[in-house]
Amino acid sequence: MKLLRYGPPGQEKPGLLAADGTIRDLSGVIADLSGEALSEAGLAKLAALDAASLPKVEGNPRLGSPVTGMKNFVCIGLNYADHAAETGAPIPKEPIIFLKSLGALSGPNDDVEVPPGSVKTDWEVELAIIIGTRAKNVSEEDSLSYVAGYAVCNDVSEREWQTERGGTWDKGKGHETFGPLGPWLVTKDEVADPQNLTMFCEVDGHRYQDGSTRTMIFGVQKLVSYVSQFFTLHPGDVISTGTPPGVGLGQKPPVFLKAGQSMRLGIEGLGEQTQKTVAG
Missing domain, CATH: 3.90.850.10 (Fumarylacetoacetase-like, C-terminal domain)
Structure with a gap:
């Protein structure tokens, strides 16, 4: 699974890269790629999603850091x-x-x-x-x-x-x-x-x-x-x-x-x- 964050600096949304190369929006599933979403259980939840059912992100948006909320x-x-x-x-x-x-x-x-x-x-x-x-x-x-x-x-x-x-x-x-x-x-x-x-x-x-x-x-x-x-x-x-x-x-x-x-x-x-x- 390839997880990413897209959008203008400071306004990034979580997403994933689908098998067909499109970006799919995860903002309806998780708040961001941080904290519990990165745990084993959190990743398993994302892996179980049908990527085709998620909203497709159009165009070629800027990519931000793929994680946020880090301390170190x-x-x-x-x-x-x-x-x-x-x-x-x-x-x-x-x-x-x-x-x-x-x-x-x-x-x-x-x-x-x-x-x-x-x-x-x-x-x-x-x-x-x-x-x-x-x-x-x-x-x-x-x-x-x-x-x-x-x-x-x-x-x-x-x-x-x-x-x-x-x-x-x-x-x-x-x-x-x-x-x-x-x-x-x-x-x-x-x-x-x-x-x-x-x-x-x-x-x-x-x-x-x-x-x-x-x-x-x-x-x-x-x-x-x-x-x-x-x-x-x-x-x-x-x-x-x-x-x-x-x-x-x-x-x-x-x-x-x-x-x-x-x-x-x-x-x-x-x-x-x-x-x-x-x-x-």
């Missing part, structure tokens, strides 16, 4: 062995956790701002885990039962702010528009193996990233359990799991984004995003 936008750093190698960083012994500002969250095809004064804005295609049930100190063995599904995330980053301005990584990760998510939440029953998904990112038609979740250092089960040790995860929360090699920072010489460019990125079975870069 969690990211994992240096979680691909081949990406760590391209940056010259050692393999982490434990997952590197940082938080992305909730204000960075945006729709999958919304414009991405290059902030004023930025010289090192970069791209990162990532597999995002979307939590469906409150998780606190959960075991690895049980951790997938707390997952609603998966989505594509672009962990846009300003590298100078992230690593050269002192303090934590967060300041380079949280600018408005730096967290495109979607186009939809794909429920976990449709993802046979989250550790075997191809993924890519292109800038102006040039493919920079061409990787696979196979090279993740810490997998989905480990990450959900690990993060839940440190703070409680809530329905709609996102864990963005790191990026494969090919980021701008890793090019020789490095390549960074400027206004007027386009990004296209996607993950096998989870859909694609397309963004234009604009001056912030």
Whole structure:
């Protein structure tokens, strides 16, 4: 099942992508894609619906983030062995956790701002885990039962702010528009193996990233359990799991984004995003 939210920013309605490629309106069934709607029981209720009986959404509406009401936008750093190698960083012994500002969250095809004064804005295609049930100190063995599904995330980053301005990584990760998510939440029953998904990112038609979740250092089960040790995860929360090699920072010489460019990125079975870069 592919769940989404459509409409102008701040006015999104819940929907699903039907088998025929049309968007069907879920606003008569649930208030939004948040809270109980993302639980196992809530998703089962949606899966039992006859999509053809739901109102068809006409045209080509804007897509927003496929979930709302999150409390935590969690990211994992240096979680691909081949990406760590391209940056010259050692393999982490434990997952590197940082938080992305909730204000960075945006729709999958919304414009991405290059902030004023930025010289090192970069791209990162990532597999995002979307939590469906409150998780606190959960075991690895049980951790997938707390997952609603998966989505594509672009962990846009300003590298100078992230690593050269002192303090934590967060300041380079949280600018408005730096967290495109979607186009939809794909429920976990449709993802046979989250550790075997191809993924890519292109800038102006040039493919920079061409990787696979196979090279993740810490997998989905480990990450959900690990993060839940440190703070409680809530329905709609996102864990963005790191990026494969090919980021701008890793090019020789490095390549960074400027206004007027386009990004296209996607993950096998989870859909694609397309963004234009604009001056912030």
